[in-house]
Amino acid sequence: MIEFYNVNAIIDGKDILKNISFRLLKGEFAYLVGHSGAGKSTILRLIYMDLMPVEGMVIVEQYSSAKIKPRDIPYLRRHVGVIFQDFKLLPDRNVFENVAFAMRVIGAKSSEIKRKVLRVLAEVNLGHKRNHYPDELSGGEKQRVAIARAIINNPFIVLADEPTGNLDTVSANEIMEILEKINRQGTAVLMASHNEGLIQKYPHRIINLKDGVMQKI
């Protein structure tokens, strides 16, 4: 489903990833661990093809980095949900509109948007805050909105880049519970994290990176 074959990546002339190869199966949950600058976020960017490898190949379902055309990248991203440490919510839209936005940009119908957004907000326990704006929410709630937006179009994988990095322990656990639930429903999760406590509490496969090189555990 996701395959990395001897991938090398360079950003601003610096070697970020060196000869990375791994495979992530359908419905799998895996952590990307390593210190800052190890290349965790770069792996995620390579999956949603915000960055292309200079050597090697990344395969995401039917899309290959070697063959994909720039105009096809948006269609790949519709099958990949992404969440970030800084949430990336639109401050001038309420919770409902932030989530609905992901459906509107792919041309979904209003009736479908309303039905699905309310269902997904209920899944992340935010139905009661659908009219609130991001600045009226706690960090954990913002991240739950970001998760709702990431899963609204039924992606086969959710990529989470340090999703608990800005959160307290209680909120971080809430986010992990939601990601676990999403994973149990069949969606794969690849999560970059520093948080050893969470990794131990919610154990899954670990892909360990050090200075852009995969480490054996």
Place this chain on the structure above:
Amino acid sequence: MSFWFTLKEGLKGFQRARLATVITVTSIAFALLLIGYFAVFVLNVDALIGDFKSRFEIEVFLDADANDEIGNKISTQIKTLEGVAAVEYVDKAKAAERFENEFGRSVYDVLESNPLPITCIVTLKEDFQNTQSIGKISDKIKTFKYVDEIVYQGDLLVLIDQYINLVYLIAGGIGLVLCLIAFILLYNTIRLTIFARSDIIEIMKLVGATSKFIRRPFVVEGFMQGFLGAILACGLLFLSIKLIMRFVYPYIHNQMEPYIVLTIFGIFIGFLSSRMSVSKYLQ
């Protein structure tokens, strides 16, 4: 669905970046106003030249022994020439009348008989009001029997013909430079507003919006900004010209054309510059 979303997003852009919108619309308006003044100036110079040319006449004097029958025949002959708009036939009596009107004394007070020749005053069609055509027509008239002399104010016409193309070329060049300045100004202003909204573009890209889809609301916004800028420019142009006509120079030709051109151009540069800015940003 996506049409309404695009339209709504485009209009929302106005609300989200109010200050940037005001700056953009004002920039467009002032750039267009400058173009508008220039267009009005050029149109007025053109109208003055046209006016001068339309009053241009060729006077054809016939021999002293030509009678009315011959005069009328020649007048009809001249009328058939290509480029001739009208011929005014002035017989000897009418010529004497004109003499009296111009000099205040009858020709018979000075002389015993009327020596003034029969004259045909020829006006030309617009396309033939140039030195080359006048030369050709005058050469043809000269070949007619009984034509004694042909007189026209050629010097000024030669001067106009000699420099008019240069004047229009310079005017066109200045106009082009002004349009280019307006475009660059708008392109950069819109780019700034796009940079200010990079968050929404990033999220759109992240959730799988195509470049075409991302571009559309910005183009709608650019289109609207161009339109509003043009309306503001037209209003200011109209008002200032009315004021100039009232207090400084009342003879300005205040035609509709510059206003129509400004509106179309405003919309066009709004559309084009926003499209180009957002495309470049997406690259």
